[in-house]
Amino acid sequence: MSNSALPHSASPDFTSLLYDVPEPGIARITLNKPNVANAQDTNLLYELNTAFDRAAHDDDIRVIILAANGKHFSAGHDLSERDGHDTLRRHETVAPVCGFGCAGAEAQMAREEEIYLGFSDRWRNIPKPTIAAVQGKCIAGGLMLAWPCDIIIAADDAAFADPTVSFGVCGHEYFTHVWEVGIRKAKEMLFTSDEIKAEDALRLGMVNQVVPRAELMEATLAMARKIAKKSRFALKLTKLAVNGVQDAQGREIAMRNAFHLHQLAHTHNLKVFDMLMDPTGLPEATRKALAARS
16 A cells, blocks of 8 residues: 555645656656746745655655756755745744744754755655756755755756855855765865866766756656666665765764854854845845845
């Protein structure tokens, strides 16, 4: 008997993404805000968490694909969101975190621990193989969706970047850069804010395959089909074993230390610039969006 939360034909009330089962055993979650390059507001992240939960709880599903409609996988956090704290309060929180309604830095830290660090780490530990299909730009918060996945298939036009140091912050909230690209390339990536192109990402081991853009979904489905033939329990145990190696290396401690430094950077920027980021390094469009929000 399947432990499916909803029948495969059901359409949950998602507004920012699509959920389907393109083939038996394979769930596909598709970010569906191409008009804003799949920038992530609070609602999108909660919907994504619900979709991952649905696929995880369905015993008929063995592999989960994360894809995106449009030219770009994700431009990262939606910095134009005006009421992120209020929107969060309308959702049932997932992590054992407190302080969402408190003054000062406490509420900001609680929000980012819930929807950024917490969600990404939770998705990394889903007990089923996950595959990200990445095209176009995958920027900062976009990395926080792709990097938790077990396998990344990249289109040949994919480009990965974390420009947060340019904004006065020490890397995005899910700080696993060193495990993704190695310590020296991680420093270069952060210090310069330069993009890592798809072929370089393949050479570094950040992605598993690079394919022509037109073949991205078929290549992703081919990988999912191959994996879905394996024992569900064996896949679960294997993922636990491999993730455990990273954890034994100190991944979680290092990541949480970086998260706390990230919060210090926000507090510093608030005192100096009256906003969470240093505006001098922001693109003009981003500065205007932040000004409109304040």
